[in-house]
Amino acid sequence: MRFATTIIIGAGQSGLAMSRHLTARSIDHVVLERGEVANSWRTERWDSLRLLTPNWQTRLTGYAYDGDDPDGFMAMPEVVRFLQRYAEVSDAPVVTGTRVTRVRRVEGGYVVSTSQGPWRCRMLVIASGACNIAAIPSLSADLPHEVTSLTPVQYRNPGLLPDGGVMIVGASASGIQLAREIRASGRRVLLSVGEHVRMPRTYRGRDILWWMDAIGAMDVHYDAVEDINRARRLPSLQLVGTPERVTVDLNSLRKAGVELVGRLVGLRDGKAQLSGSLANHCALADLKMNRLLAGIDAWVSANGLAERFPASHRYEPTDVGTETRLGLDLRDGRISTVIWATGYRPDYSWLDVPVLDRKGRIQHDGGVVAAPGMYVLGLPFMRRRKSSFIDGAGDDAADLAEHLNLELTRAAA
Numbered sequence: 320m321r322f323a324t325t326i327i328i329g330a331g332q333s334g335l336a337m338s339r340h341l342t343a344r345s346i347d348h349v350v351l352e353r354g355e356v357a358n359s360w361r362t363e364r365w366d367s368l369r370l371l372t373p374n375w376q377t378r379l380t381g382y383a384y385d386g387d388d389p390d391g392f393m394a395m396p397e398v399v400r401f402l403q404r405y406a407e408v409s410d411a412p413v414v415t416g417t418r419v420t421r422v423r424r425v426e427g428g429y430v431v432s433t434s435q436g437p438w439r440c441r442m443l444v445i446a447s448g449a450c451n452i453a454a455i456p457s458l459s460a461d462l463p464h465e466v467t468s469l470t471p472v473q474y475r476n477p478g479l480l481p482d483g484g485v486m487i488v489g490a491s492a493s494g495i496q497l498a499r500e501i502r503a504s505g506r507r508v509l510l511s512v513g514e515h516v517r518m519p520r521t522y523r524g525r526d527i528l529w530w531m532d533a534i535g536a537m538d539v540h541y542d543a544v545e546d547i548n549r550a551r552r553l554p555s556l557q558l559v560g561t562p563e564r565v566t567v568d569l570n571s572l573r574k575a576g577v578e579l580v581g582r583l584v585g586l587r588d589g590k591a592q593l594s595g596s597l598a599n600h601c602a603l604a605d606l607k608m609n610r611l612l613a614g615i616d617a618w619v620s621a622n623g624l625a626e627r628f629p630a631s632h633r634y635e636p637t638d639v640g641t642e643t644r645l646g647l648d649l650r651d652g653r654i655s656t657v658i659w660a661t662g663y664r665p666d667y668s669w670l671d672v673p674v675l676d677r678k679g680r681i682q683h684d685g686g687v688v689a690a691p692g693m694y695v696l697g698l699p700f701m702r703r704r705k706s707s708f709i710d711g712a713g714d715d716a717a718d719l720a721e722h723l724n725l726e727l728t729r730a731a732a
């Protein structure tokens with residue numbers, strides 16, 4: 320059986336960042352990867368996807384975007400090249416084509432079974448991703464069989480959809496991006512909207528993520544948040560990365576002809592039941608967006624920077640129209656596809672150590688898992704608000720590498 324002091328599972332940005340920090344501390348390790356480096360970005364994203372984070376924010380410990388378009392947004396082949404190059408310059412010991420099939424605890428560490436034979440390690444870093452599986456509500460089981468059911472992980476482009484209209488459930492980053500693209504291809508699109516986080520692409524002349532970075536919002540620590548469980552469950556930001564840096568929100572989608580409907584609350588006898596809460600959800604999202612913009616304005620004033628930026632302003636409230644549709648017949652042939660843009664979840668089916676809660680979530684304190692020598696990376700708001708972003712992997716990995724090193728030193732002593 321092969322041995323490494325530390326095994327990292329997954330060669331996405333999280334696993335590579337951890338590898339970089341372990342190498343810097345001369346801690347012997349391997350990165351086991353079921354596919355290639357950046358496998359999720361290669362195989363689990365739709366064709367047109369670009370990062371919603373700007374190029375300047377695509378930065379990892381010791382390595383950052385250095386092209387001539389810092390405010391642009393990478394397409395997937397560029398992200399893959401970026402991470403591949405990071406693995407190379409870091410000399411990361413990645414073992415590709417090696418799927419972890421089981422992890423179990425043994426005296427002094429873990430046995431990691433893989434498609435290429437077993438490994439043993441003392442420390443284990445789970446960097447296998449937070450978005451392995453599309454999280455679909457259980458009511459999807461009642462979708463009429465003549466309607467095609469898809470997730471954003473399966474979706475590639477509008478041309479591959481069956482003829483006919485599309486209902487997209489969920490209006491966070493994935494949902495609004497797919498609604499925009501599919502509507503632009505000429506199809507009827509309904510967007511079912513629940514809780515969401517509205518964001519303008521730019522504000523006072525800068526990208527909204529530039530502002531969030533500047534005011535420290537992306538660095539907020541998990542232990543400084545009142546309700547961290549709720550913060551970890553918040554939907555993703557309604558943002559899209561395009562060369563034109565457009566804002567895509569419910570107003571722009573409605574103008575483009577997307578029909579906005581409320582949250583999908585039931586499916587019965589082929590009919591979708593829709594909540595009447597659309598206006599409330601939108602009002603709340605507007606309120607929260609304005610709170611963020613007010614925070615930015617306050618930061619500008621407090622730092623005496625008002626002259627440096629265009630004046631503050633506010634965006635139009637979300638207009639959902641006056642008619643609220645409460646039902647939709649999914650058997651009349653007008654909607655042929657439903658896309659569940661209702662979030663993602665990790666896959667821990669291989670993890671045979673009792674560290675998951677009732678809902679299958681891994682129990683951890685800022686990435687330190689409730690099992691000896693076990694760590695996790697890349698989860699939403701894991702240590703910081705930016706934890707699940709490329710930009711968050713470096714700082715989180717630095718913290719956890721330090722923790723891991725102290726544990727090894729203590730054990731040795």
Ligand SMILES: Cc1cc2nc3c(=O)[nH]c(=O)nc-3n(C[C@H](O)[C@H](O)[C@H](O)COP(=O)(O)OP(=O)(O)OC[C@H]3O[C@@H](n4cnc5c(N)ncnc54)[C@H](O)[C@@H]3O)c2cc1C
Nearest residue numbers: 329331332333353358359370371372419447448697708709
């Ligand atoms: C649609 C979408 C768009 C996103 N856009 C952005 C964005 O614009 N900017 C941004 O900063 N973040 C974005 N993210 C969030 C985040 O950066 C990505 O989810 C990113 O892939 C997470 O990196 P990671 O290294 O934590 O996990 P992953 O990239 O998922 O890497 C995990 C790796 O583990 C491997 N693996 C999993 N299970 C096993 C196993 N059993 N055995 C061996 N290997 C295994 C996988 O093959 C994969 O390579 C986006 C996420 C999604 C889903």
